[in-house]
Amino acid sequence: MNTSAMGLVDSAMARLFLPDNRPDPYTPAGELRAAGPVHRTPLGLHLLTRYADCAAVLQNTAWSHADEAAQLHPSVAAEHAAEEMPTSFLWMDPPDHTRLRTLVSKAFVPNMVTRLRPRIAALAESLVDQALAEGEFDLIQLIGYPLPLTIVCELVGIPAALHADVQRWSQDLARGFDPDPLMTPESHEARSTAAREFMAYVRELIDERKTDPKDDLLSALSAVEDRGDVLTETELLSTCVTTVVAGHETTVNLVGSGLLALMRDPDQLALLRERPELIPAAVDELLRFEPPVQLTTRSATKPMTVAGHDFEPGDGVVVLINSGNRDETVFADPDRLDVTRYHDRTNPPPRHLAFSLGIHYCLGAPLALLEMEILLEVLLRKVSVLEPLTDTPPYKPNLVVRGLAALPTRFQA
Template sequence: MAELFLPTHRADPYTPCRVLREAGPVHRTPIGLHLLTRYADCAAVLQNNAWSHAEEAGQLHPSISAEDAAEEMPTSFLWMDPPDHTRLRTLVSKAFTPRTVARLRPRIEQLCRDLVDCALDRREFDLIEGMAYPLPLTIVCELIGVPAADHRSAQRWSQDLARGFDPDVLMTPEAHQARSTASREFMAYFRELIDERRAHPQDDLLSALAAVEDRGDVLTETELLTTCVTTLVAGHETTVNLVGSGLLALMRNPGQFERLRAHPEYIPSAVNELLRYEPPVQMTTRSAKEHITLAGHEFQPGDGVVVLINSANRDPEVYHDPETLDVARFHDRTTQPPRHLGFSLGIHYCLGAPLALLEMEVLLHELLDRVGTMELTSEDLKYKPNLIVRGLAELAVRFEALS
């Protein structure tokens, strides 16, 4: 069990997951939480509101006091239950509806063209810094209203916060301090930007939320600030990992990349397969609100579980040959397997899913149309230390134009 949490297994968390899954559906950890390894149980928890997501701060971050929670870990509706979760999520949801996101397609297409232009000009580059970050970070910052000059600061703060989602016990003192500093600087930054938007409103999410907060009956100042931070961090950090890990998977399976080139109609399926195969969020927690029986285990109110998304997404009881990448797995609606858990399920289903899907689909179209060869220039892969929001820190690649 310990292997799953060791930094040495960031490159391959799936082998220890398979060992745990084969050993049983539920495993108790030394800190009292129970690991859930199989799809049926994980999906049942995510879809059942009798399991709360509001206790994750206390379960994983006991170093943060309740009084300092908003400043130290601004997660807004991510770690809330209804009705507060519903109220805050509804305020942001209009910016991420399929119809609203579809209007962003021309901008996403332009940005993908520019990024591929740069990649083909350079030929050898770091895919994470040169492609995986700029695409989703630029789009979500523009959507919220963060000026281009501040994107790098937003990226740095987001990286430190994403690392800070990991259990306190697995973080170094330096990582604890970086999380605290990033949280406070992010909140202070948005305070200033909101004041500017009040004086000079624009057509962006920040101006819209500031106007709601001004009414004083739906959104407090702290909720406004934490919602802005949460939307920005969640709106790109996971997509960065999808782009990086997803393109790495295609480079390691060049036959699947060529299959996509021959069948571009598989691209939507391929994006979902990459989310199944390499979920950007590897696990999440829930706590029982009432007595619940699951997988033959009796859970009492307050008992916590860790939903192992990485394990559930490779459960052979649900997915045929789950260790194999199959870009057409989700293409045929009559035979496709159950929905992967890469975006979660239930009321906490990823709000930004439509945007992440569109960004990856457009990027794949651009790569398939213009790039003949994508290959690694080094097998020495460097992963971030993150356990929960897992992804590559660097990915040295070589791109050759399609002749």
């Protein structure tokens, strides 16, 4: 690579990682993709930019997800990782990943999620009615957080009085997924504090459930832990915290970024009004277009070659989801929002990477899809005018779990 090309790659890499560019990570991602399939990052990991390579790594269990804490969070001592970064099975490989994921998956199987439909619909109706009554409001705080946060807390068994605390803890933990060098000392401390406080609170709830079980995930998992044969206390606590954080932080970003994308594209919004049967396909397209999780990491467990680059055991890669989802060799006109893209189920484009692929495919995907589909249905039925009140809404500084900090919006019936 000549000096000029190296300069372009360095510039794009900086813009990709720096917080000031959160509104548009896709331009530097596209520049990196055009420059080549593999680039070394300032973190020492190699970044994969193209769909085929990203998908291949995500689906290959020889690429481990167990080293992300060590790769991105060296400030967290290994012996305290579970307490400082409660990620449970997210950062595990089989057999532990299989064991823990199987326990939690019972709460997210399709028939269980379907049972939640009436509750989600009633909550979506109430939130949209409140937004219409206010007229102008912050969509993130009025709808984006309350919808998925309420549902996942009810699913797990966290009372409404604690939802504000859970939201604060979850925001600090989601920020903490970013690489340590990109975080401020205050963010480091907030992550540690949130982990300690959240796990301490869940420990109290679990103690309550052991004497007074309810019909919720906490009761089910604490009963398993009581047997002492499948689940340790640390695994139980981190699994509950992970389920809550992952069960709503990403959906908040889908709601915010997805609705902003639709409001910025009136033709696509009008098409959804005319053809509401497109709503499920539109949600998939919004996930491709604005993935709530922008990247993930993997490490090689044996010698492997990806995109012509040789990797040795222990070598790490960054799977750049936002780039793979806009790979022009895979998706026609990838920078254009097209709510019909996934509608033809007989010949759909390749699956987007927003939920990952392989054994780490998002456990909460059915719930996130249902929440967004129901919200869109309610909005399109009740709201005739949806428009942002600013062209430049603020974004959180988060690199990995990217989303809007606020979205001033106007609704009109």
